[in-house]
Amino acid sequence: MNEISLLEASRLSVAPMMDWTDRHCRAFHRAMSRRALLYTEMVTAAAILHGDCDRLLGFAEAEQPVALQIGGSDLRELAEAARIGGEWGYTEVNLNCGCPSDRVQSGCFGAVLMERPDLVAQGVRAMRTASSAEITVKCRIGVDDQDPEESLPRFLEAVAGSGVRRVTVHARKAWLQGLSPKENREVPPLDYDLVLRMKERFPELHISINGGVRTLAHAEHLLAQGLDGVMIGRAAYDQPWDILGDADLRIWAEPASLTGPEEAARAMIPHIEAHLASGGRLHQVTRHMLGLFAGRPGARGWRRILSEEANRPGAGVDVLLRALASVQTDRAAA
Structure with missing residues (x-):
């Protein structure tokens, strides 16, 4: 898949979701939409280096466009995992800077990286040097007591300076202490306006928004406001036909793949x-x-x-x- 069509595909994407977006889920979603960008579950860089790559990374060519999401903060591991991902045929490797679980905190990756934008920038540079795939980032607007008005632009400036051109922002804070991963998807308030302001502030960045989008009509509304893409998670899984059945027609003005x-x-x-x-x-x-x-x-x-x-x-x-x-x-x- 070439760069232009990958940009087009990211106008609507299905979020990476642990235990859900495996190869069978992606085959199902692809049957309903030829164009939507699909993501793997998050795979740690260490697992890619030391685990069963066929099980962790294997996908059918029919799933394309499909992106690999990885987690980690060790520069060597990130670079090697991104290199392997590119060799396996992924056109995009996405670095997770938004997952709030205890496991990712203890491993210094996921949302905790919002506090370390310089480390993220170094990791992205290492990945870009090592891999043929485009390197992208998924993040939150901030964590814990950070002021998102300060933390998010500082983070975006760092990743843009490292060569990243596409970022997906989950428009909620992550509370690393006191909220479960499930609560972190629902309790912190959404701030779509902040993400829209970031698009105005960083016009060169392709910014997709994630969080709280439950309908295709809502996705269309956010795109009309000037965002480059919308990523949908639970709704695409729980109501797949409602999100993906008409997506090709309504988002890309192409005939739908299926009738119902x-x-x-x-x-x-x-x-x-x-x-x-x-x-x-x-x-x-x-x-x-x-x-x-x-x-x-x-x-x-x-x-x-x-x-x-x-x-x-x-x-x-x-x-x-x-x-x-x-x-x-x-x-x-x-």
């Missing part, structure tokens, strides 16, 4: 069959599909059948088809 959620379900059959043939379990794919009919007649039956039956030994495509038939029956009765 039923077609999205059927589009996954070849992927499921290949996964089962390689020894995988049905649940490993369909767990990402539970929200496909969210808010529509038949959603309850769809979720129930997949939740109860997909994890049983020997479960196959027939379970998916039975769940789909349940949706159609409920829709006819509605």
Whole structure:
């Protein structure tokens, strides 16, 4: 994927989400949108250096455009992980400076790096030198007692000075003490206006916004205000058709890939069959599909059948088809 199309793809992206945005989730999301930028789960730089790269980094070419998100602060490890990511075919390697969990704090990466913009800049320079991929950053507006009006522009100035051209800003503070990771996604107030001011202050930066975006209409509104991109997390996972089904048409003015959620379900059959043939379990794919009919007649039956039956030994495509038939029956009765 060339630079221009990667910039275009980042107008709407699906956030990296631990335990969620694995290769099966990405295949499902890609079936609904040809254009949206997808991300891996966060992988630590150390894991890439010492772990099973096929399991951690493997992806299908059909998932492109797809970006790798890594976590870390050791300059050597970051550089080597970015180099490996580029060799595996990722067109973007994103440095996580926003995750607030205890684990990332103890390892000096994630949101705690908001307090160390100079270290982030050094890490980004090392990554850019080592890798063929574009290096980007995802951050918060600040942490703990930082004043975001001061901490965010200082951070953005540092990363821009290191050569980063694209940044995604989660428009909330992260409280490293006193709030759980889940609470950090919901409790700190959103400050979209601050992120909009940062776009005015750093016009050369491609800035995407993340946090609290629940609808495609909201994403369109934020783009219309002058932001370069919108990243959506939980809503894209919980209501995938509502976010991605019309995204190609509404964000990029291109024909939609599919006509409805039923077609999205059927589009996954070849992927499921290949996964089962390689020894995988049905649940490993369909767990990402539970929200496909969210808010529509038949959603309850769809979720129930997949939740109860997909994890049983020997479960196959027939379970998916039975769940789909349940949706159609409920829709006819509605």
